[in-house]
Amino acid sequence: MVYKVLIIAFVAVIIYKLVYKPKVKYLFPVWAPIEIALTCYILSNGGLSKRILSFIRRYNGSLFGITSKHQILVNLPGVDRLMSQPFHTLSAEPVQYTLVTRVFGGIDSPDLKKRLDNSWKDLFTPIEQLFLNDSASTAALERACIPEQTSSFVSFSSDPRHMRRWEQSADVRVLPGRPETAEANLQSLARDFGACIAIPQLYGKDFLDRYPQLLDDLWKFDNDLFPLLMIGIPAWMPFKLIQEARAARSRLHSEIAALSRRIDQYARGERVDFDANMSDVSSAAFERNRVFVREGWSYSERAPADLGALWGQNANTQPVLFWLLAYVYSNPNLLDRLRQEIAPYVILSSIAPTKIASMDIPALSRNCQLLKACIFETYRMANEPTSIRYISRHMTISDGELKHEIKPGTFISAPHSMINRDPSVFVDPDNFVPERFLEIDAGSSKPVARYGRLKPWGAGASMCKGRKFAEKEVISVGAAIISLWNIEPASGTWDMPAMIPGTGVKKPVKDIRVRITRRTTQD
Numbered sequence: 001m002v003y004k005v006l007i008i009a010f011v012a013v014i015i016y017k018l019v020y021k022p023k024v025k026y027l028f029p030v031w032a033p034i035e036i037a038l039t040c041y042i043l044s045n046g047g048l049s050k051r052i053l054s055f056i057r058r059y060n061g062s063l064f065g066i067t068s069k070h071q072i073l074v075n076l077p078g079v080d081r082l083m084s085q086p087f088h089t090l091s092a093e094p095v096q097y098t099l100v101t102r103v104f105g106g107i108d109s110p111d112l113k114k115r116l117d118n119s120w121k122d123l124f125t126p127i128e129q130l131f132l133n134d135s136a137s138t139a140a141l142e143r144a145c146i147p148e149q150t151s152s153f154v155s156f157s158s159d160p161r162h163m164r165r166w167e168q169s170a171d172v173r174v175l176p177g178r179p180e181t182a183e184a185n186l187q188s189l190a191r192d193f194g195a196c197i198a199i200p201q202l203y204g205k206d207f208l209d210r211y212p213q214l215l216d217d218l219w220k221f222d223n224d225l226f227p228l229l230m231i232g233i234p235a236w237m238p239f240k241l242i243q244e245a246r247a248a249r250s251r252l253h254s255e256i257a258a259l260s261r262r263i264d265q266y267a268r269g270e271r272v273d274f275d276a277n278m279s280d281v282s283s284a285a286f287e288r289n290r291v292f293v294r295e296g297w298s299y300s301e302r303a304p305a306d307l308g309a310l311w312g313q314n315a316n317t318q319p320v321l322f323w324l325l326a327y328v329y330s331n332p333n334l335l336d337r338l339r340q341e342i343a344p345y346v347i348l349s350s351i352a353p354t355k356i357a358s359m360d361i362p363a364l365s366r367n368c369q370l371l372k373a374c375i376f377e378t379y380r381m382a383n384e385p386t387s388i389r390y391i392s393r394h395m396t397i398s399d400g401e402l403k404h405e406i407k408p409g410t411f412i413s414a415p416h417s418m419i420n421r422d423p424s425v426f427v428d429p430d431n432f433v434p435e436r437f438l439e440i441d442a443g444s445s446k447p448v449a450r451y452g453r454l455k456p457w458g459a460g461a462s463m464c465k466g467r468k469f470a471e472k473e474v475i476s477v478g479a480a481i482i483s484l485w486n487i488e489p490a491s492g493t494w495d496m497p498a499m500i501p502g503t504g505v506k507k508p509v510k511d512i513r514v515r516i517t518r519r520t521t522q523d
């Protein structure tokens with residue numbers, strides 16, 4: 001009897017190890033984001049805690065990390081080369097799988113794992129074709145009608161039913177007796193304006209119109225649930241904040257699943273639910289549908305993966321737009337210089353009310369180097385990019401004179417923003433100084449914005465797949481708003497809010513209340 005029990009227990013342990021252990025190993029550890037944050041903090045501040053950390057770490061040189069499961073690469077020389085290793089050695093796929101199951105709401109199972117293994121690269125290809133290709137991303141932004149939309153950045157309506165979508169959450173109020181001056185929350189307004197430009201370029205305008213809570217749900221999920229889930233706080237925790245954000249994620253799932261169904265119906269030439277207009281849904285969404293169909297993903301299984309695409313498209317881009325506007329408008333001299341630089345490419349109408357008569361997006365990207373430098377400086381101040389990879393085969397990491405032998409099954413993280421506030425790399429790091437990214441080009445003798453050591457998009461083969469679109473969106477939407485609108489702090493002085501570290505671009509602890517007026521031809 002005892003032997004029987006022992007044999008059953010032994011078999012159970014073997015089955016458990018076979019079925020369960022590889023899955024756990026494959027997920028990015030829940031404590032690793034905290035380890036990254038603590039390590040960055042300790043190394044930036046120095047002192048005794050730095051000495052203790054250096055003593056207890058597993059390796060030496062540029063590698064920090066206490067366990068064999070996760071190592072943090074701190075300013076490792078040649079990190080780009082390392083991150084460019086082929087996928088079968090160094091892969092971002094386990095990180096994507098972790099995000100899909102832990103954060104975006106996919107159910108962790110061998111079946112989902114297999115489906116994602118088979119689909120992962122093919123799901124990213126259409127995103128790259130639309131958002132990484134220079135002409136495709138310019139064309140998408142041209143379709144977004146930025147000049148027309150920017151004309152009603154503020155509609156000066158006191159009735160929420162007549163406000164534009166991006167005004168709904170920004171607490172826009174027309175000042176009594178001053179019908180052409182409105183007060184608004186700048187972060188909310190800029191963020192939702194950017195999202196209303198971007199989202200139709202992926203999923204079409206009908207999706208935005210059919211789902212009135214979309215933006216509120218996306219930001220609630222991003223702000224209140226994403227960071228907690230990432231560090232392993234379970235979504236069932238009975239806290240109001242978590243439960244409301246979880247409900248927002250469930251609504252996002254249902255609406256995205258319903259959209260997937262409509263996309264599939266349209267692709268098959270069938271009648272589309274609600275006779276929804278699908279003509280402006282992007283080629284990327286239809287290409288992804290083809291992959292989902294090929295691999296047998298149900299609509300509800302697609303929802304977490306597509307929530308990832310929606311989140312990736314907006315979660316960093318729109319906060320960058322907000323910080324850029326806040327930095328630029330709070331510096332009147334810089335604002336004047338930018339307006340002069342932009343003026344040849346954003347032509348304003350000469351009759352009141354001022355509107356944008358035409359806008360040349362390729363020329364803005366090509367010629368507005370100060371604007372670009374301002375965007376790079378915004379990344380430096382507000383963005384915390386980290387490249388996380390899984391080592392699937394034994395690997396030797398070269399670290400100057402040192403060589404580190406790393407076992408398969410280890411995650412490595414490179415927090416690229418560690419240098420962003422380092423005065424030995426960026427002089428006067430706490431001040432917004434865009435000129436630091438301007439260099440005189442040897443060929444043209446003109447100033448050109450160059451990234452230098454800044455890495456806002458990560459590194460290697462799994463670098464951001466939407467960087468062209470993101471940068472062009474911020475350039476064109478930023479240029480349009482700067483050209484057409486005056487923005488001043490409602491309190492009379494610009495108070496830049498502190499930043500909450502989060503999932504990439506940092507969020508402000510509080511919004512900035514501003515007064516907005518349309519520029520006149522005399523301005």
Ligand code: HEM
Pocket residue numbers: 092096124127131309312313314316317320383385386387388456457458459460461462463464465466467469470471504505
């Ligand atoms: C200012 C805006 C943005 C910033 C700062 C940003 C930053 C990043 C960073 C740091 C990564 C991780 C790269 C790495 O692991 O080395 C990433 C990945 C990614 N981003 Fe972005 N991103 C932005 C906008 C976008 C947009 C508009 C899209 C379009 C849909 C997008 C799609 C993606 C995708 C698909 C990945 C995963 C790439 C992979 O694992 O192969 N991003 N992004």
